[in-house]
Amino acid sequence: MAIYINGAQAISPQNTFLSPEIPKDLIKYDGMMQNVLPDFKNYFNPIEMRRMSRIIKCSSAAAAECINEAEIDTLNAIAVGTGLGCLEDTEKFLNKMIDTNEGMLTPTTFIQSTHNTLAGKIAIDYKCTGANFTYAHKTISFESALLEAILLIKEGNKNILVGGVDEITPENYNLRKHIDHWKEEPYNNLDVCNSNTPGTVAGEGAAYFMISADKTKNTYAEIKMVELYHRSNGISALSKNLNNRLQDAGLSFDDIDLVLFGYNGDSISDTYYHQVKDMIFDNHVHGYYKHYCGEYDTSASFGVWMATRIIKQNDVPENVILGKRKKDKINNVLLYNQENNKNHSFIVLSAC
Amino acid sequence: MGNRVFVTGMGIISAIGNNLEENYNSLLNKEHGISKLDILETVHKDEIVCGEIKLTNEELLQRLKLPENTTYPRTTILAIHAAKEAYNDAGLANGDTAKTGVILGTTVGGMDKSERYYRHPEENTDFINTHNCGYTTEKVADSLNLQDFVTTLSTACSSGANAIMLGARLIKNGIVDRAIVGGTDSLSRFTINGFKTLFLLDPNPCSPFDKDRKGLNLGEGAGILVLESEKLCNEKKKYCEISGYANNNDAYHQTATSSEAKGPFLSMKNAIEVGKLKAKDIDYINVHGTGTDNNDFTEGIAMEKLFGEHVPPFSSTKSYTGHTLGAAGALEAIYSILSIEYNVIFPNLNFKQRISELSISPATVVIDNAGIKNVMSNSFGFGGNETTLIFSKE
Numbered sequence: 032m033a034i035y036i037n038g039a040q041a042i043s044p045q046n047t048f049l050s051p052e053i054p055k056d057l058i059k060y061d062g063m064m065q066n067v068l069p070d071f072k073n074y075f076n077p078i079e080m081r082r083m084s085r086i087i088k089c090s091s092a093a094a095a096e097c098i099n100e101a102e103i104d105t106l107n108a109i110a111v112g113t114g115l116g117c118l119e120d121t122e123k124f125l126n127k128m129i130d131t132n133e134g135m136l137t138p139t140t141f142i143q144s145t146h147n148t149l150a151g152k153i154a155i156d157y158k159c160t161g162a163n164f165t166y167a168h169k170t171i172s173f174e175s176a177l178l179e180a181i182l183l184i185k186e187g188n189k190n191i192l193v194g195g196v197d198e199i200t201p202e203n204y205n206l207r208k209h210i211d212h213w214k215e216e217p218y219n220n221l222d223v224c225n226s227n228t229p230g231t232v233a234g235e236g237a238a239y240f241m242i243s244a245d246k247t248k249n250t251y252a253e254i255k256m257v258e259l260y261h262r263s264n265g266i267s268a269l270s271k272n273l274n275n276r277l278q279d280a281g282l283s284f285d286d287i288d289l290v291l292f293g294y295n296g297d298s299i300s301d302t303y304y305h306q307v308k309d310m311i312f313d314n315h316v317h318g319y320y321k322h323y324c325g326e327y328d329t330s331a332s333f334g335v336w337m338a339t340r341i342i343k344q345n346d347v348p349e350n351v352i353l354g355k356r357k358k359d360k361i362n363n364v365l366l367y368n369q370e371n372n373k374n375h376s377f378i379v380l381s382a383c
Numbered sequence: 384m385g386n387r388v389f390v391t392g393m394g395i396i397s398a399i400g401n402n403l404e405e406n407y408n409s410l411l412n413k414e415h416g417i418s419k420l421d422i423l424e425t426v427h428k429d430e431i432v433c434g435e436i437k438l439t440n441e442e443l444l445q446r447l448k449l450p451e452n453t454t455y456p457r458t459t460i461l462a463i464h465a466a467k468e469a470y471n472d473a474g475l476a477n478g479d480t481a482k483t484g485v486i487l488g489t490t491v492g493g494m495d496k497s498e499r500y501y502r503h504p505e506e507n508t509d510f511i512n513t514h515n516c517g518y519t520t521e522k523v524a525d526s527l528n529l530q531d532f533v534t535t536l537s538t539a540c541s542s543g544a545n546a547i548m549l550g551a552r553l554i555k556n557g558i559v560d561r562a563i564v565g566g567t568d569s570l571s572r573f574t575i576n577g578f579k580t581l582f583l584l585d586p587n588p589c590s591p592f593d594k595d596r597k598g599l600n601l602g603e604g605a606g607i608l609v610l611e612s613e614k615l616c617n618e619k620k621k622y623c624e625i626s627g628y629a630n631n632n633d634a635y636h637q638t639a640t641s642s643e644a645k646g647p648f649l650s651m652k653n654a655i656e657v658g659k660l661k662a663k664d665i666d667y668i669n670v671h672g673t674g675t676d677n678n679d680f681t682e683g684i685a686m687e688k689l690f691g692e693h694v695p696p697f698s699s700t701k702s703y704t705g706h707t708l709g710a711a712g713a714l715e716a717i718y719s720i721l722s723i724e725y726n727v728i729f730p731n732l733n734f735k736q737r738i739s740e741l742s743i744s745p746a747t748v749v750i751d752n753a754g755i756k757n758v759m760s761n762s763f764g765f766g767g768n769e770t771t772l773i774f775s776k777e
Contacts, residue, residue: 109632114515114517115514115515116537124573124576124577125497125498125501125573128498128572128573128576129498129501129502132426133425133426133427133572133576136576136577136579136580137580138577138580138581138638141573141576141577141580141581142577142581142637142638142765143637144577145490145537145539145637145765145766146490146516146537146538146539147537147538147539147764147765147766147768148637148765148766150538150766151632151637151765151766151767151768152637152766154632154634154766154767155634155635155636155637155767157634158634159632159634160631160632160633160634160645160646160649161631161632162629162630162631162632163538163630163631163632163766163767163768164536164538164545164549164630165536165537165538165766166534166535166536166537167492167515167516167517167535167536167537168516168517168520168533168534168535169515169517169518169521171534172517175534175535179549182552182553182556185556186552206504206511207511209504209505209508209511210508210511210512212511259532259534260530260531260532261485261521261524261529261530261531261532261533262530264530328515373521374533
């Protein structure tokens with residue numbers, strides 16, 4: 032059964048929203064990378080504008096444009112991945128609770144702190160009474176939602192909205208400095224692939240995709256494979272497992288025209304990308320994407336957004352390519368993401 | 384139509400017991416676990432009652448033979464406690480090679496640690512990495528040495544039920560052969576204060592489906608089930624089959640169910656369809672039954688709409704455990720399965736008078752020899768998230 036991506040929209044730290052192509056000029060950041068915000072007045076009434084935090088607005092605006100673009104009759108279900116959910120609302124409620132010693136608190140930020148606020152809001156806006164799932168598992172939150180959509184399509188649904196949404200707040204950014212999560216400032220997001228230092232670059236994003244059972248004029252790509260390994264059990268086991276799964280999808284390693292790696296600048300975690308690059312995909316064309324979006328739990332969703340543009344335009348921008356190799360025709364893109372040798376995710380998108 | 388899915392092991396810790404047997408005995412003997420807080424520190428401790436597990440983190444770690452300086456959040460410790468029991472119960476041991484998924488649901492994750500150290504990260508930075516929902520699932524996988532597939536759902540109060548549903552569907556579709564599934568949540572000041580701002584906390588033990596119900600009691604716990612495909616558990620003791628499941632959205636409001644109860648109606652109806660059953664086949668419903676005005680009324684409306692004159696016997700076991708949020712769906716799945724295993728219906732505590740708009744009332748006494756083949760379990764949550772599971776005697 033073929034499964035298609037019929038809509039793909041991303042709000043990110045770059046000018047990607049509503050863009051048919053990958054922006055060639057990157058915005059440079061020397062600290063945390065935050066979303067380039069659209070004019071939210073086009074999407075929300077004044078009450079919503081006041082009540083809703085930035086992540087909810089980004090999520091709902093990106094979802095709205097993705098749904099528009101896909102031109103579907105009915106939205107059957109929604110699956111959202113978010114590693115940390117609505118951080119700003121969580122922080123607000125937590126801070127107020129501590130400041131007032133559990134005194135006078137208001138419910139709005141508590142309600143909106145719940146991870147499934149994002150998916151729930153879209154269900155309300157679109158009166159979607161179908162399945163509504165929120166996955167919150169670190170760096171595979173988005174991939175879990177994508178896998179959910181594949182199951183839902185196999186179960187007979189036609190159109191599933193899938194999102195990858197996370198936010199970085201100044202407070203969380205500062206908090207994670209205590210565990211040396213980030214690079215020392217000033218860093219440069221453009222350098223995520225030439226880093227010799229530990230720590231990553233902070234990013235965020237809201238990417239939505241319409242995952243559909245039918246191919247339409249709006250189709251970007253076909254999803255050929257979504258494969259998750261909590262632990263890889265070493266390169267040779269990984270290579271063997273991947274090979275088998277690619278074969279199940281009617282592909283081989285040789286069919287992969289581009290491998291997009293989730294390099295995030297952390298010299299420790301990135302060694303695992305080096306291994307997979309050098310030992311499994313040595314002869315392939317390599318690319319990367321986190322200099323566009325920074326690192327966050329659902330950054331793989333930005334990679335998928337990028338892959339939809341690469342396949343549709345049949346063009347890999349210069350600043351995405353890692354190394355010197357190129358290819359004229361990009362049919363099959365494999366995305367690989369992991370986190371310190373855990374939660375390995377492999378996604379294959381194909382031209383169709 | 385895919386692989387059949389069976390429950391072959393269960394583990395549980397809640398305010399009414401530290402294992403399956405203790406929970407079962409408390410349910411039979413109408414012994415609830417709602418009390419004043421002894422362990423969690425909050426300024427509201429004299430105003431509320433909760434379903435608190437009366438073991439400190441240190442005592443729990445000792446039971447698990449983990450070093451006492453382990454910095455796991457309570458949510459994680461509870462989950463490991465229940466997971467070890469479930470894994471043993473299913474006759475499994477470290478080193479089993481079947482392709483296994485570990486899928487849990489939680490809402491607070493490591494919030495108990497975060498709210499303690501948030502302003503003093505220099506004292507203890509561990510909470511920064513243990514806060515996220517996925518942390519617990521990975522620790523459970525590590526504790527059982529499982530490495531294949533791990534993920535976490537956070538859909539408010541239906542999280543645990545949704546984790547069970549995903550595990551069943553992954554087995555049905557042949558993606559894994561076995562799944563360790565369930566939910567876990569500890570009490571935290573964050574959730575106590577949150578529900579307090581919504582005026583949803585009953586200061587006394589809750590009375591689900593009673594006319595004068597005043598709200599819910601928060602609770603804590605973890606429930607873990609081992610699910611296996613038919614081919615893996617051929618020769619084994621099976622508690623039941625997971626025959627039906629559905630998740631639907633009420634698409635009405637973030638914290639309240641619509642008065643026509645569209646979402647709960649759909650999830651119950653669709654679960655029955657997935658199970659290829661008829662409404663009349665359902666012998667008992669373990670209802671969501673939080674004890675809030677809105678939930679019990681709308682859940683009742685949905686049951687009357689779906690079952691008409693023949694609403695099966697039902698009860699809310701939240702009157703024993705409190706509302707354990709992300710764990711609730713898993714705890715109640717286990718109680719539903721115990722109901723099949725022992726052919727018994729557990730009573731709903733503190734019920735006095737029927738809700739005037741409804742024509743149904745819950746079971747208030749233990750019903751033995753209840754002729755139970757199919758049990759329905761409801762879990763409804765914020766964000767209009769409604770899940771129904773159906774368990775069937777083999």
